[in-house]
Amino acid sequence: MPAKFNFKPIADGIEGAYFLRDDSRITSNIYLFEHEGKKLIVDAGDGRDILPFTPDICFLTHGHFDHVGGVKTGWKEVFIHPSETITSKFAVIPVNAHPLPSTSFDFGKFHFEIIHTPGHTPGSMCLFETNNSILVSGDTLFAGGGFGRTDLGGEGAEEKMQESLEILSRLDWKILCPGHGELEFK
Numbered sequence: 001m002p003a004k005f006n007f008k009p010i011a012d013g014i015e016g017a018y019f020l021r022d023d024s025r026i027t028s029n030i031y032l033f034e035h036e037g038k039k040l041i042v043d044a045g046d047g048r049d050i051l052p053f054t055p056d057i058c059f060l061t062h063g064h065f066d067h068v069g070g071v072k073t074g075w076k077e078v079f080i081h082p083s084e085t086i087t088s089k090f091a092v093i094p095v096n097a098h099p100l101p102s103t104s105f106d107f108g109k110f111h112f113e114i115i116h117t118p119g120h121t122p123g124s125m126c127l128f129e130t131n132n133s134i135l136v137s138g139d140t141l142f143a144g145g146g147f148g149r150t151d152l153g154g155e156g157a158e159e160k161m162q163e164s165l166e167i168l169s170r171l172d173w174k175i176l177c178p179g180h181g182e183l184e185f186k
Contacts, residue, residue: 035108061138084123119161
């Protein structure tokens with residue numbers, strides 16, 4: 001990745017897994033997985049960071065503007081959970097976003113399980129990369145045990161969030177990659 005773009009490795013020893021974080025404004029972290037020249041991202045930020053590439057695949061953890069604003073209309077493989085249908089002051093579903101084709105997928109040496117985690121929004125989801133125990137948690141779970149708001153525009157639900165956090169607590173993740181803030185290592 002170009003140095004000016006500041007993608008950093010998620011962890012030592014995991015080739016092809018990077019993240020971009022900018023705490024100077026409300027924008028999501030962007031996660032990048034590479035394999036044989038192909039690029040998969042999870043979340044696209046608020047749109048102010050113009051990626052120096054077109055991703056082959058983009059997964060959106062939910063539809064809030066700070067996670068989907070960077071999606072470009074020319075991107076072909078953009079996926080969001082089918083329960084994410086609300087548009088509001090905070091949420092917009094990109095016109096080129098498609099419902100998830102499955103609940104798991106392989107991308108080179110990476111194997112992802114997709115976990116529906118409603119609470120922050122009805123269609124919030126996490127991606128668990130099982131080969132390296134990386135949990136990309138969107139706004140469902142943050143480092144230190146915090147979690148996303150459930151009171152934004154009637155989109156969230158506290159009870160659903162607690163159920164989703166219980167599901168995530170049973171996963172054997174080693175690296176937490178949240179939608180905002182720092183990564184967490186067990």
